[in-house]
Every structure is written in C-alpha cells, then in structure tokens.
Amino acid sequence: MHRWLPPVVLALLSTAASAADRPNVLLICVDDLKPTLGCYGDDQAVTPNIDRLADRGVLFLSAYCNQAVCSPSRNSLMTGMRPQTLGVYDLATHFRRAAPDVTTMTQHFLNHGYDAQGLGKILHVGHGNIDDKASWSTASWRPKSPGYALPSSRSAMTKDKSGKVRGPATESADVPDEFYADGEIAREAITRLGSASQAKDKPFFLAVGFMKPHLPFVAPKKYWDLHKPESLPMPTTHQPPTDAPTYAATNYGELLNYSDMDGRDANEESTTRHLIHGYYAATSYMDAQVGKVLDAVDQFGLADNTIIVLWGDHGWHLGDHGMWCKHTNYEQAARIPVIVSAPGHSAAAKTSAMIETVDVFPTLCELAKIDPPQTIDGLSFVAALSDPSASARPYVTHVYPRGDRLGRAIRNTRYRMVEWKEWDTEPTDNAIPAEFELYDYVADPHETRNLAAKETKILASMRAELAKHPAAKPAWKSDKKTTSPAASNANKRPAGSGKPAANSQPFDRKAAFAKRDVDQDGYLSRDEFLKAQPDAKQAPNRFPKFDKNNDGKLSAEEFIQAGR
Numbered sequence: 001m002h003r004w005l006p007p008v009v010l011a012l013l014s015t016a017a018s019a020a021d022r023p024n025v026l027l028i029c030v031d032d033l034k035p036t037l038g039c040y041g042d043d044q045a046v047t048p049n050i051d052r053l054a055d056r057g058v059l060f061l062s063a064y065c066n067q068a069v070c071s072p073s074r075n076s077l078m079t080g081m082r083p084q085t086l087g088v089y090d091l092a093t094h095f096r097r098a099a100p101d102v103t104t105m106t107q108h109f110l111n112h113g114y115d116a117q118g119l120g121k122i123l124h125v126g127h128g129n130i131d132d133k134a135s136w137s138t139a140s141w142r143p144k145s146p147g148y149a150l151p152s153s154r155s156a157m158t159k160d161k162s163g164k165v166r167g168p169a170t171e172s173a174d175v176p177d178e179f180y181a182d183g184e185i186a187r188e189a190i191t192r193l194g195s196a197s198q199a200k201d202k203p204f205f206l207a208v209g210f211m212k213p214h215l216p217f218v219a220p221k222k223y224w225d226l227h228k229p230e231s232l233p234m235p236t237t238h239q240p241p242t243d244a245p246t247y248a249a250t251n252y253g254e255l256l257n258y259s260d261m262d263g264r265d266a267n268e269e270s271t272t273r274h275l276i277h278g279y280y281a282a283t284s285y286m287d288a289q290v291g292k293v294l295d296a297v298d299q300f301g302l303a304d305n306t307i308i309v310l311w312g313d314h315g316w317h318l319g320d321h322g323m324w325c326k327h328t329n330y331e332q333a334a335r336i337p338v339i340v341s342a343p344g345h346s347a348a349a350k351t352s353a354m355i356e357t358v359d360v361f362p363t364l365c366e367l368a369k370i371d372p373p374q375t376i377d378g379l380s381f382v383a384a385l386s387d388p389s390a391s392a393r394p395y396v397t398h399v400y401p402r403g404d405r406l407g408r409a410i411r412n413t414r415y416r417m418v419e420w421k422e423w424d425t426e427p428t429d430n431a432i433p434a435e436f437e438l439y440d441y442v443a444d445p446h447e448t449r450n451l452a453a454k455e456t457k458i459l460a461s462m463r464a465e466l467a468k469h470p471a472a473k474p475a476w477k478s479d480k481k482t483t484s485p486a487a488s489n490a491n492k493r494p495a496g497s498g499k500p501a502a503n504s505q506p507f508d509r510k511a512a513f514a515k516r517d518v519d520q521d522g523y524l525s526r527d528e529f530l531k532a533q534p535d536a537k538q539a540p541n542r543f544p545k546f547d548k549n550n551d552g553k554l555s556a557e558e559f560i561q562a563g564r
Contacts, residue, residue: 022368023343024196024306025109025205026297027360028290029077031070031121031214032326033312035337036283044233046226046284049291050339053310055348057341058385062354064396064411068314068326068333069520071124073357077311078104078123078135080361080376082397084408087473089401091127091520098476103373104135105361109205112370117141117192120185120209128514143184148218149173160257161555162513162522169258170278171218177288180218182210186289190296197300203368208293212286213316215325216258217278219285226284229277235319236446238267243450245420245435247402250317250333251553252324253522272319279318304343307367311360312336321447327521329400329409329418329437330447342367342385351388354413355381356396395465399472401518403527404432410466414442417452417462423474438462475518513559523553 037047039054040061066076072083075095079102083089087098095102106116118131118140125131131140148154150173157167177183189208196204212219240249255261255275264271290310297303315333317323326333338355340363341347358378365372366380381392395412402420409418421434436452438459444451452459516528526543533539546558 022113022203024203024302025114025364025368026193026293026306026308027205027207027364028293028308028310029074029120029122029207029209030286030310030312030337031209031211032314032316033213033283033286033337034315034318034332035312035335036280036318037287037337039339040337042233044227044231045280046223047287049287049294050310050337053290053294053308053341054339054350057308057339057349058346058388059350060338060340060355060381060384061350061352062396062413063336063338064334064354064356064398065312065314065336066357066398067400068328068398069400070313071127071129073313074123076357077313077360078106078132080105080358080373080378082356082358082377082399084399084406084472085377085470087476089399089406089475090518091124092129092514093476094129094132096132098473102375104132105364106135106205106207107132108361108365108373109368109370110135110137112368114203114205115196115199116205116207118207118209119188119192120181121211122207122209127520141188143181143188145179145181145184147216149175149179153218156259158259160259160522161557162257163556164257166258167216168260169216169255170260170274171216172221172224172281173218174221177220177285179220180212180285182212182286182289185210186292189293193293193296193300193302197302210286210289213279213282215255217275217282219278219281223285223288224277224281227277227280229273232273232276232280234269234272234276235321237320237448238322240321240323241437241439241447241450243453244437247405247525247527248328248330248407248418248420248437249321250323250325250327251521251523252317252327254325254327254520257522266324267319267322275324276318279316307343307364308339308341309360309364310337310339311357312338313357327400329398329407329416331416331439331441334398334409334411340385345382345385346388349388351384351390352413353381353384353388353390353392354394354396354411355384355392356398359392397466397469401475403518403525404531405527406472408466408469408472410462412462415440415458415462417459417466419463419466423472436463509559513556523555524559525553529554529559 036042036045037050038045039051065073067073067083071091072089088095110116115137118136123131148167148171153167153171157165160166314326315335317332320332359381362372362378362380366382383390384392395410398409400407404422405420407418407420416439418437422432437450438452439447516524529543530539546554548558
C-alpha cells in the first residue's frame with residue numbers, strides 16, 4: 001500500500017527531482033583570446049587543457065563575436081542581443097540603461113531554479129560600468145590580486161593619456177600561479193564546484209571569467225619558458241588592406257598606453273616578437289588555470305551532468321596589418337574560439353557551422369530544456385553539437401563604430417562585407433555616402449585587398465542580405481531628464497563658448513573626452529571631436545588648435561588642457 005501524500009508535497013518532490021535531473025552549466029569566459037590554441041591548429045601554442053576540453057566536446061571553427069571590444073561582446077553573450085539591437089557599443093554604458101527589462105542568460109537560468117554564480121570577469125566592470133546584481137544568486141566575485149609582481153614593474157607605473165595608471169605591457173616573474181588574478185579565480189572556482197557538488201537538489205550555472213591573455217601580458221616565468229620566442233609566428237602582412245577606408249583600421253592606443261610602450265614602435269621586429277611571446281605565455285598561464293577547473297569537475301563527480309562552454313570574447317591583432325589589440329571588423333579581431341562539451345552529444349569533433357556570440361544563450365537553454373526569451377537575436381546551434389556536419393547560420397554579423405559611422409559586417413563561408421555609414425538610419429541630402437569593404441577568404445585569406453569596387457555583384461548580394469536586418473540602433477544616450485550632471489552642464493553652455501554658463505558646475509572635460517571616445521582607443525578622431533558639438537560652425541576651427549602635435553587626433557591631455 002502506498003502512503004498518501006498531499007498534492008502540494010507531490011508537486012514539490014516532482015520539482016526537486018526535475019531540478020536534480022537538469023544539467024549543470026560551467027561557462028568559461030576568456031578575455032582577449034583568439035584561436036591561438038593547439039586544438040585550433042596552432043602548433044606553437046602550449047594549451048593542453050583547452051585541447052583536452054576539445055577532445056570531450058565540439059570545437060567551432062567559424063565562431064564570431066558581435067563586436068570586438070569587451071563590454072559590448074559580453075553584453076551580447078549575457079543578453080542574447082547584438083550591440084545594434086541594444087544600442088550599446090562602448091565600455092562605459094551599462095546595458096540596462098538601454099534595455100532596463102532585459103533578462104540575462106544567468107538571470108533566466110536563475111528564474112528556472114538554477115543557482116547562478118559569477119567569478120572573475122563576466123560582464124565588463126570598469127570605465128564607469130558596473131556588474132548586474134539581477135544576474136546572480138549572490139554577488140559576483142572578483143579577485144584582489146595585484147597586477148604586477150616585480151618591484152621594477154610597479155615602479156614603472158605611470159598615468160597614461162587618459163589619466164589611468166598603467167605599468168609595463170609585459171611581466172615575467174618567478175611566482176606561483178595564485179599570485180596573479182587567474183590563479184586566484186581558478187582556486188575560487190574549485191571551491192564553488194566543491195560546494196555545488198554537495199547541493200544535489202539544485203543545478204548550478206557557474207560562470208568563470210579568466211582575465212588573460214588580456215593586456216598586460218603578465219604570467220609566471222614558467223609559462224614564458226614554455227615558448228621559444230624565435231619559433232613563434234610573426235605577422236606576414238604589415239599594412240592595412242589596399243583600398244580600405246583609413247578609419248577601418250585601429251591605431252591600437254590601448255597597447256601604447258602602457259608605460260614601456262610610450263614612444264616605441266610596436267611593429268619593430270624585436271618588440272613585436274616580445275609582445276607575441278607575452279601573449280602566448282599569458283595564454284598558456286590561463287590554460288593551466290582552465291585545467292585546474294576541469295580537473296575539479298571530474299574529481300567532484302560532475303562531468304556526466306555538466307555542460308561546459310569555453311568562449312573567447314573577441315580576437316586580437318598580433319601585429320597583422322601593422323595592427324594590435326581588437327577594435328576592428330577584421331578577421332583577427334572578430335573570430336573567436338568556442339568549444340562546447342555537452343553530455344550525450346558529440347565529442348572530439350570539429351564543426352564549420354557558423355555561429356555568433358548571441359547564439360550561446362539559446363543553445364544552453366535548449367540543452368537544459370528551458371524555453372529561451374522570445375526577444376533575443378540568438379539561434380540555437382544544438383544541431384551542430386549532435387551532428388558536427390550540420391549548419392547553423394548561413395552567415396554571421398558583427399559591428400564596430402568609428403566616430404560618425406558604424407561599420408556593419410556580414411560574413412559567410414567565403415566573403416566578408418562591411419558597410420560603413422552614418423549613424424542616422426534614414427538617408428538625408430547631407431548624408432556622407434556609405435563606404436564598403438569586401439574580402440575573399442579563399443583567394444585572399446589575409447585580407448590584403450578590398451574588392452568592393454571590383455566585385456560589384458558579390459557586394460550587391462551581401463548588401464541585400466544585410467538589408468534584411470533591422471537598422472542598427474544609434475548609440476544609447478540619456479535624455480534630458482536623466483542626463484548626468486556633466487552632460488546637463490554641457491547643455492547649458494552658450495554656443496561657441498568654452499566656459500560653463502553662469503551658476504553651472506565646471507564642465508567635466510575628462511568625462512566629455514571619455515563619452516566622445518566612441519571606439520575607446522584613448523584618442524579622439526576629428527569625427528569623434530565634432531560629434532554633437534553645440535557650435536557646429538566654429539567647432540572645426542578648434543580641432544587643429546587642440547591638436548598640438550598635428551597627428552590628426554586628440555589625446556585626453558590635448559582635449560582637456562586645450563579646452564581649458
């Protein structure tokens with residue numbers, strides 16, 4: 001005879017059972033990681049742990065970010081929305097300013113009975129941006145490790161042109177892994193996995209964000225010693241693509257802001273080789289920390305019921321085209337590593353299925369048997385996990401802003417087209433004509449020639465595909481009711497005046513510089529400087545006066561000091 005139980009108790013028992021049957025999720029996010037990994041065919045990379053993750057899952061050969069800069073890319077991961085849907089393209093703007101009611105990926109899993117925790121760098125925190133409390137069961141955790149180990153590195157720290165204190169671009173120190181942030185993050189992740197293994201009645205979503213190989217390239221000496229600098233791959237293309245718009249390139253101000261890079265040529269051979277050595281060393285260091293986390297998954301008996309995703313937020317230029325850092329629409333900045341290990345799906349497989357960062361959200365939902373929000377841009381790629389020969393998208397899209405223009409890119413298996421046009425979504429008589437880039441990755445895999453003027457039929461076909469997408473939202477700006485004090489004071493200035501209006505607070509030129517620096521490269525182009533000036537007729541005459549060194553751009557110091 002069965003004991004009678006009230007319906008409410010039966011319901012609770014059923015919920016608990018279904019929760020216990022749901023897969024856990026371990027999401028490993030890596031900052032500035034391009035596919036310089038052994039499993040992606042890089043024979044100079046020393047990445048045995050990510051390689052073994054690839055052996056237990058599916059590696060995506062054609063994965064792309066939605067914008068090659070930290071915060072917008074991570075917004076896309078967490079919201080499932082592209083930057084052009086959110087209207088957020090910079091580091092400083094929190095995504096909830098543009099979309100207050102959006103449900104993030106971890107928030108969605110939290111709402112479906114998961115314990116959602118974040119460690120390290122998941123959303124971008126800094127440059128005025130903050131974390132998102134609604135996305136986590138408990139406050140997200142960040143390491144407190146120092147940035148540098150060597151006294152010589154710490155003594156070399158100076159303020160860069162934007163006022164931020166930075167040290168040298170590299171460091172090799174004989175210290176344990178836990179001295180730097182990624183070692184500390186791995187240690188905390190192991191602790192959280194151990195605790196989660198004891199909570200049998202509640203599935204977990206643990207997001208672990210490693211910070212290397214992001215600049216500065218600091219890593220314990222033993223990881224530098226894994227690589228022979230003379231054997232590392234050097235760039236083979238040293239100039240931007242022929243016939244490409246000059247503004248499509250990056251001036252890699254992010255790298256040049258480091259204290260030992262001031263006045264140095266990053267493209268001088270010995271400097272290039274040392275920086276590449278640093279990137280590979282930092283990647284190997286991060287890989288070792290990933291290995292510790294993977295070991296913990298196995299040791300705590302979680303492997304059979306845990307989905308593991310490794311995702312890089314964007315690529316990185318390592319001197320190719322004479323460029324460094326990210327901040328472009330080119331292949332080296334836009335292509336990312338994505339590896340997914342899901343119980344019951346393919347292992348030791350590679351797929352050419354094309355995916356975007358926004359696709360991770362609905363894919364994890366499908367694997368966990370949770371309906372995704374209807375508002376997201378992402379598409380599930382579970383079919384490619386079951387059958388690596390299956391396709392996902394016919395093409396991917398991504399964007400990058402440059403002053404008054406937005407570069408909207410569309411990439412299929414052979415070509416990438418980029419449309420550069422003004423932010424205004426409707427053409428006007430005064431609109432600057434759109435410019436285009438087109439690259440053929442079969443005939444010209446290194447993007448040496450812009451074919452837009454030559455291959456007009458292909459250009460037209462890809463423009464037609466891009467036109468099927470909604471117009472990109474302009475960069476989010478607060479309205480008059482919610483403007484910051486600095487922005488409000490700017491509105492009070494008389495046209496043509498460099499001084500604040502009577503009874504107003506002093507105009508915050510540092511904040512104004514940060515707001516105008518749309519591409520976050522540490523400089524203002526002429527277009528960035530002229531955007532939204534209250535005295536449009538007089539402003540062009542001020543730019544050459546501010547540009548003291550006549551290099552065609554304004555540093556923060558030039559903008560702040562000249563404006564005073």
